[in-house]
Amino acid sequence: MESAIYMPQIAADQFLGIFIVATMVLIFGVGYAASITLSKMGFIAKKWQLFGYAFWILQVYTLYDLGMRIHSSPFTTKVLAVAMLAYLFAPHLYFYLIDEAEKRYETSEDGQ
Amino acid sequence: MLINGELKYESQKLGMNYFRVALVLFGAQLLMGLIAAIQFLYPGFLFEIFDFSVSRMVHINALVVWMLYAMIGSVYYMIPDETGEETVGIGLGKLAFWILTAAVAVVVLVYIFIQVGPGNESTIWFINEGREYLEAPRWADIGIVAVVLVFYYNVFATYMKGRRTGIMTVMVANLFALAGLYLTGMFFTDNISVDQYWWWWVIHLWVEATWEVFVGTLAAYALVKIIGAKREIVEMWLWIEVLMLFGSGILGLGHHYFWIGTPEYWWEIGALFSSLEPVPLVAMFVHVLYDWGKEQGHCESKGSAHALNNSPAMAWVTANAFGNFLGAGIWGFFHTLPQVNIYTHGTQFTAAHGHLAFFGAYATILIAMMYIGVQGSYGIKKMTMTFKTKMALTLIIFGVLGMGVALTIAGYEQVLVERADLGGGWDAYFIAQDLPWYIQAQGWRLAMGVVTFVGFIYLAWDLLTIGAVESAQEESEGAAAAAAA
Numbered sequence: 111m112e113s114a115i116y117m118p119q120i121a122a123d124q125f126l127g128i129f130i131v132a133t134m135v136l137i138f139g140v141g142y143a144a145s146i147t148l149s150k151m152g153f154i155a156k157k158w159q160l161f162g163y164a165f166w167i168l169q170v171y172t173l174y175d176l177g178m179r180i181h182s183s184p185f186t187t188k189v190l191a192v193a194m195l196a197y198l199f200a201p202h203l204y205f206y207l208i209d210e211a212e213k214r215y216e217t218s219e220d221g222q
Numbered sequence: 223m224l225i226n227g228e229l230k231y232e233s234q235k236l237g238m239n240y241f242r243v244a245l246v247l248f249g250a251q252l253l254m255g256l257i258a259a260i261q262f263l264y265p266g267f268l269f270e271i272f273d274f275s276v277s278r279m280v281h282i283n284a285l286v287v288w289m290l291y292a293m294i295g296s297v298y299y300m301i302p303d304e305t306g307e308e309t310v311g312i313g314l315g316k317l318a319f320w321i322l323t324a325a326v327a328v329v330v331l332v333y334i335f336i337q338v339g340p341g342n343e344s345t346i347w348f349i350n351e352g353r354e355y356l357e358a359p360r361w362a363d364i365g366i367v368a369v370v371l372v373f374y375y376n377v378f379a380t381y382m383k384g385r386r387t388g389i390m391t392v393m394v395a396n397l398f399a400l401a402g403l404y405l406t407g408m409f410f411t412d413n414i415s416v417d418q419y420w421w422w423w424v425i426h427l428w429v430e431a432t433w434e435v436f437v438g439t440l441a442a443y444a445l446v447k448i449i450g451a452k453r454e455i456v457e458m459w460l461w462i463e464v465l466m467l468f469g470s471g472i473l474g475l476g477h478h479y480f481w482i483g484t485p486e487y488w489w490e491i492g493a494l495f496s497s498l499e500p501v502p503l504v505a506m507f508v509h510v511l512y513d514w515g516k517e518q519g520h521c522e523s524k525g526s527a528h529a530l531n532n533s534p535a536m537a538w539v540t541a542n543a544f545g546n547f548l549g550a551g552i553w554g555f556f557h558t559l560p561q562v563n564i565y566t567h568g569t570q571f572t573a574a575h576g577h578l579a580f581f582g583a584y585a586t587i588l589i590a591m592m593y594i595g596v597q598g599s600y601g602i603k604k605m606t607m608t609f610k611t612k613m614a615l616t617l618i619i620f621g622v623l624g625m626g627v628a629l630t631i632a633g634y635e636q637v638l639v640e641r642a643d644l645g646g647g648w649d650a651y652f653i654a655q656d657l658p659w660y661i662q663a664q665g666w667r668l669a670m671g672v673v674t675f676v677g678f679i680y681l682a683w684d685l686l687t688i689g690a691v692e693s694a695q696e697e698s699e700g701a702a703a704a705a706a707a
């Protein structure tokens with residue numbers, strides 16, 4: 111315990127909150143990815159993509175909240191912020207790649 | 223699963239043999255789990271006849287072994303489909319299967335009958351090597367390595383000979399890592415920190431890296447096979463998944479190095495990388511739904527109703543996409559930060575995660591592969607769900623989820639009472655286990671375990687009968703159509 115490692119202890123009564131917020135981070139993350147995917151698939155109208163971004167914002171917020179609750183170190187906080195930015199672009203990168211692959215596929219031979 | 227007359231390749235028949243043994247071991251695993259669960263409630267149950275140490279050990283070793291069997295079976299099954307070739311050393315492969323199965327039988331008997339007594343160098347060789355999940359004695363370890371070498375040679379040589387698809391390329395490379403990692407758990411050291419350090423290389427780098435990639439590969443294969451997804455797209459997803467899984471999973475290893483005497487820099491490394499591990503699981507989830515929805519859309523626009531040619535398998539693949547995210551992603555993320563793990567480490571919370579993750583990520587997709595195998599064995603063009611399929615799906619999923627919730631409650635009680643309130647000492651450990659929240663949760667776990675087991679009986683029954691039922695139905699439909707025309 112004498113070292114300079116950044117590892118604050120957490121009181122037991124904060125635990126449930128941490129669990130719930132940690133879950134929300136993931137749920138909102140799936141929500142974001144799912145809304146973008148479903149609208150790309152045409153299951154839901156394009157305008158629902160906006161809700162996807164709302165999920166992403168909620169995810170950023172809950173992740174920030176989680177970071178506060180567990181007293182994460184300044185460095186970790188920065189990395190998490192970068193990760194969230196990457197996550198914002200990730201689905202768009204996928205679908206760009208898929209569209210490109212599809213184009214190539216369509217122009218090559220039909221079937222397997 | 224009883225016959226496989228319609229299969230053209232010996233490799234696929236061998237795969238079915240692996241599935242059969244896997245199913246038996248799966249049943250044995252669950253029985254052992256039930257005994258262990260009863261012992262949690264009534265510690266005297268079968269005491270000194272069939273101790274908890276034994277029932278728990280057989281439970282989790284059978285788990286690992288049945289999954290490895292089903293994995294090998296899946297590979298032998300997909301080789302001819304992917305490469306267009308019969309497996310090169312099929313005769314050797316069959317021999318290896320029988321040797322392995324005989325060895326497993328001997329090891330299980332030794333587990334069950336000979337486990338009490340002093341431990342020394344010879345018990346490591348003949349009785350038990352003593353690493354959780356991988357307890358097989360050393361002679362068996364060496365035998366396993368020999369069998370796996372035969373298996374790997376078969377996969378590799380067939381791959382080199384036949385068509386080299388992207389799916390098969392990932393499979394061949396990943397299997398090399400998967401098999402190689404086993405070696406890191408095979409030597410003896412009397413330093414517990416060193417021992418645990420290497421043991422996690424096997425366990426973690428299996429379930430959170432190589433096995434996950436394996437699942438990605440199976441899902442890709444299954445999507446091409448079941449819904450006719452476009453190979454190029456599926457393979458592109460697969461490469462992205464591989465990148466993300468290895469990128470986060472390898473250094474995520476650090477989340478097991480918080481408290482075992484390893485240097486403290488693992489705190490930061492483990493926390494950072496392992497908290498990224500759920501991201502590829504989200505991607506895999508999205509991928510399955512996206513491909514399915516898209517093929518369904520294609521079919522509807524062409525006027526043909528259904529894109530699926532095997533709905534039981536697809537149901538389990540979907541369960542896999544979701545269960546992987548839930549058990550490994552959500553339950554894993556819960557306790558992966560050191561600030562949280564210091565409280566949850568080694569509680570029933572860990573057990574909740576272990577059950578949900580192993581089931582959600584692996585049991586599900588391996589069951590799907592068994593259904594694909596049955597479909598091929600009976601030459602069924604379009605396999606639909608029977609009543610038993612639905613019962614198995616419902617009861618097993620409900621049962622495992624129920625166990626997960628019960629264990630989470632027990633774990634939460636341990637966190638609050640044993641760890642936070644009482645400081646986590648020896649007495650605290652036992653005091654926490656005597657409180658009603660804990661005991662009731664263990665009761666519910668047992669009840670849900672029984673539900674799971676009933677579901678398993680439906681599953682086994684369905685796998686044994688669905689082939690005959692569905693192919694008869696297809697024949698009579700074909701006859702009716704011919705008569706009408």
Ligand code: HEM
Pocket residue numbers: 354429430477478496497499500549550551553554555557558559563566567568569572575576577579580583584
């Ligand atoms: C399919 C994938 C996974 C499986 C099968 C799995 C399974 C398990 C099992 C069985 C254990 C208990 C090991 C023991 O006996 O000590 C465990 C521990 C752990 N798992 Fe996972 N896991 C998976 C994925 C994940 C992911 C993605 C994360 C994090 C994001 C994670 C975080 C952890 C942590 C932190 C522990 C240590 C718990 C403790 O300190 O007691 N796991 N896992």
Ligand code: HEM
Pocket residue numbers: 252253254255256257258259262278281282285570572573574576577580581585622667668670671672674675
């Ligand atoms: C009939 C249903 C089942 C029952 C009653 C049951 C019961 C148990 C019990 C009592 C333990 C020992 C826990 C401890 O030492 O604290 C255990 C451990 C374990 N079981 Fe099960 N189990 C069942 C099904 C399953 C299934 C379906 C899986 C996965 C596919 C599974 C995977 C595991 C794992 C990975 C562990 C080790 C967990 C750890 O050390 O954290 N079990 N089980």
Ligand SMILES: [Fe+2]
Pocket residue numbers: 426430474475477478
């Ligand atoms: Fe891990």
